[in-house]
Amino acid sequence: MVSKEMYELGAKSSVIREIFEYGKKRKAEIGAENVYDYSLGNPSVPAPEIVNETIRELTENMLSTDLHGYTSAVGDNETRKAIADDLNNRFGTAFTMNNLYMTCGAAASLCITFRALTEKDDEIIIFAPYFPEYKVFITSQGGTPVEVKCNSELQIDLEAFEKAITEKTKAVVVNSPNNPSGVVINEETVKGLCAILERKQKEYGKAIFLISDEPYRELVYGDVTVPFLTKYYKNTIVCYSYSKSLSLPGDRIGYILVPDEVSDFGLIYKAVCGAGRSLGYVCAPSMMQFVIRKCVGKTGDIAIYKKNRDILLEAFEKYGFKTAKPDGAFYLFVKSPIESATEFCETAKKYDLLLVPSDSFGFPGYVRLSYCVSTDMIIRSLPKFEELAKEYGLN
């Protein structure tokens, strides 16, 4: 009657969504202030005021048929120029608008890129822990996801990576800062990764693409820098979204960056255009493109995330919880004190702490906390974490 695959995808709600729904029910029972929901990665920081100001200005000064009209399929020229200029200023690159294709957010960027690149039997390598939708997107666009586990530091295990590359490998996806671990891939690892890719490209006589999924690029804390990957490896394609940096997840706006240096640039860029068309993306939302023209390079007040992180880190150290190196994004990846993270999350529920077990991220034994929540909630939750730690005899 219908596509069985699509039905199953629609019927199977994600673990995160289930925890979120449980949280809603529990809040109704005992009051929202008594439930400590760390399940969802929804920005808690408002968009910078310039976003709403720009929207109001546009509705007052721009011709309605331009503001609400189609842009070209690849995106508005001025918007793409503004993004290229901003990247060039920050990273010393030399992009033009012709390297950019505007999209309806990160999921669209990824699906379009996978669809553009994937030929029959192609494999795409992802590193665990990973964003669970990667597997859905790769499979749906005709590829086969191949998982490589990170090492105990949650950095890429280069040896395991090299072994996973075959003649069928079309691309590798990296996500730094990482969801769910919050880890930033350090420069040494980036260099090692790129050296392996260069070697394997030669060995197999074909291009292997590095897809950098970086919606959290600007969310890093302290003096940590995120290596900008097009500078390390020619065949890099960047997938970006303004969901996190500008706190605009619902407005669905992002881009794909295909540098000139990519092998057969023209071929790839056209395939991206074709893939967008085949998936039903006519153009990225036009008014939001015009907003980005003006707001490129701005961010929400991400200092709040740093504050949240620091409070949690300090407390967790005291309570005896171990975490992955938490340099970016708004996630803490905490080692479960027992083997089963799912069981640990069930115990945490007794304290009304809602955490996500790491199994669906392909990396068992951890729990993910999204700290894009109110600082107040974090502070109120600390005694609960302390009790939880005591139950497991930590410190």
Place this chain on the structure above:
Amino acid sequence: MVSKEMYELGAKSSVIREIFEYGKKRKAEIGAENVYDYSLGNPSVPAPEIVNETIRELTENMLSTDLHGYTSAVGDNETRKAIADDLNNRFGTAFTMNNLYMTCGAAASLCITFRALTEKDDEIIIFAPYFPEYKVFITSQGGTPVEVKCNSELQIDLEAFEKAITEKTKAVVVNSPNNPSGVVINEETVKGLCAILERKQKEYGKAIFLISDEPYRELVYGDVTVPFLTKYYKNTIVCYSYSKSLSLPGDRIGYILVPDEVSDFGLIYKAVCGAGRSLGYVCAPSMMQFVIRKCVGKTGDIAIYKKNRDILLEAFEKYGFKTAKPDGAFYLFVKSPIESATEFCETAKKYDLLLVPSDSFGFPGYVRLSYCVSTDMIIRSLPKFEELAKEYGLN
């Protein structure tokens, strides 16, 4: 290196786009006021003022993290309620929010629906003349498009339709008012179509879906009514977009309506959710969903389209051009006075009249005029049409 299919889709620009690009060049040469561009179906009427007012209100009064945050994947509840109420008021139906799935516009609605329904070897019937992207969307989602030509009145040829249905037929797409012909499917034809579908469902012991693609639903002129198809046939799925009725094509907002009466409603609705997910649609643009909540049932000033149509019709009758019955949308489908519509369009170019030959709509021998242009341009173009008619010895 890349998907050949996607490259070709991206590299092959549409005939309409080529004419539009030619127009841009020509305008630069001889002045925009001397080129009469009837190529693009981009609304020329501004969005009703309530749209921009609502946007400003939302940016002032709604919490940023709600306004710009994710809605649930199926869409905001209040928005879906408002749409269901509006449909019920206008059509005497009994929909609830649970029948609606919000989308990023018509192309997304169609791709998601095709993806949800299509199993291996499924055929989907489309009627020529058709919107050319139908074939792209159906093929990309795994189906096989089967074309059935309309009769000389540009109504569905029921006999040809019945013959085209096989045990592989999964769905039939209708588009009324029609792009490119402007024709509205009359009630008699709708009833005939549905009777055939009922009969064929019984014969093959399976559901055959009627997909009603109706972005032009509100754009009808005179006392013509567009039959609301869910009332004629249980297995109807409606794909809608606000691109035309509210003049918001760039903002990408629409919906899929799956009535309770559809066979295995739960299965279909879940498959729609799964298909949206697999194509990278996380949620429909949130701010635009909140705009629709308030603006549902409104339209732009479509009286302008009627005026444009009437001016052209009156003139064309005088000049001796024959057109299809032009009851809706903003297209006139004009019979080419010679066999080759492409050749006729080339001749029209000499008068700087830019028309689209009907070959890419699967129905040779006509040209499409989009009259969603300024009335002024239409009036200025009339002497050119008169000269063109004389060149062919019409009247």
